[in-house]
Amino acid sequence: MSVPVKIVVVYHSGYGHTVRIAEAVARGAAAINGASVELVTAEQAPGRWELLDAADAIIMGAPTYMGSLSAPFKAFMDATSHLQYVEKRWEGKIAAGFTNGASRGGDKQNSLVQLMTFAAQHQMHWVNLGMNYGNNRSYTNEDILNRDSYTLGMAGQADMDQSGDVAPPSSDLRTAEFLGRRVAEVAQELSAGRAILGRPAHRGVSGGADNQDPEGRGVTASKRNQGVAGLATV
Numbered sequence: 001m002s003v004p005v006k007i008v009v010v011y012h013s014g015y016g017h018t019v020r021i022a023e024a025v026a027r028g029a030a031a032i033n034g035a036s037v038e039l040v041t042a043e044q045a046p047g048r049w050e051l052l053d054a055a056d057a058i059i060m061g062a063p064t065y066m067g068s069l070s071a072p073f074k075a076f077m078d079a080t081s082h083l084q085y086v087e088k089r090w091e092g093k094i095a096a097g098f099t100n101g102a103s104r105g106g107d108k109q110n111s112l113v114q115l116m117t118f119a120a121q122h123q124m125h126w127v128n129l130g131m132n133y134g135n136n137r138s139y140t141n142e143d144i145l146n147r148d149s150y151t152l153g154m155a156g157q158a159d160m161d162q163s164g165d166v167a168p169p170s171s172d173l174r175t176a177e178f179l180g181r182r183v184a185e186v187a188q189e190l191s192a193g194r195a196i197l198g199r200p201a202h203r204g205v206s207g208g209a210d211n212q213d214p215e216g217r218g219v220t221a222s223k224r225n226q227g228v229a230g231l232a233t234v
């Protein structure tokens with residue numbers, strides 16, 4: 001059974017490596033029958049809110065620069081505080097993430113945690129990589145999936161002296177495809193489950209959980225935004 005789901009991949013890439021991972025994630029998601037996928041850069045995203053607000057799943061990724069997500073991607077994250085956060089437009093959507101660095105460790109975990117925290121602020125459902133650690137046996141090699149051994153999301157590695165034509169390597173791109181497929185499948189499962197239960201596809205319109213309401217529903221954007229006018233109340 002093919003369940004239609006909309007998936008958006010939002011990414012930043014300063015020097016042409018992370019875009020390869022973003023494309024691979026999109027390829028993987030598009031391989032699932034019923035999934036429609038769009039790639040949007042972090043710089044374009046503020047002009048594409050309608051697309052993002054309508055998505056079932058948003059997969060986000062950026063290179064790790066100085067131990068955290070690159071500045072243009074952080075600018076996109078901050079831009080979501082005005083409408084998407086205040087009105088909880090992304091509540092109940094699926095989120096997943098990826099990063100890329102020149103180093104094997106390279107503090108990439110911090111970037112994945114940053115993405116996961118961002119998703120939680122938006123009350124999204126985080127989907128992890130869903131794969132064991134890679135290259136940790138005497139008989140495994142660099143061509144294995146998840147060779148850098150992350151679990152929160154996908155983390156690639158591109159040698160600094162190589163261009164995006166050859167780095168990150170095929171094993172990372174195949175790991176990224178895996179993440180894309182997994183997110184599309186989980187999005188379909190959630191969408192089909194909600195349809196069976198008679199629940200809306202996403203609940204962004206009515207807002208997320210209301211701290212004052214034990215039922216946890218129905219807060220309006222104006223009620224939520226009791227802070228300084230125009231600023232998100234984090």
Ligand SMILES: Cc1cc2nc3c(=O)[nH]c(=O)nc-3n(C[C@H](O)[C@H](O)[C@H](O)COP(=O)(O)O)c2cc1C
Nearest residue numbers: 013014015016017018063065066067101102103106
């Ligand atoms: C300003 C800057 C800071 C960086 N900091 C890190 C880092 O903390 N960890 C890491 O593994 N790589 C780091 N790198 C390397 C990049 O993450 C790596 O080159 C990556 O492939 C760049 O992706 P892009 O081509 O999509 O911009 C840094 C690169 C730059 C330019």
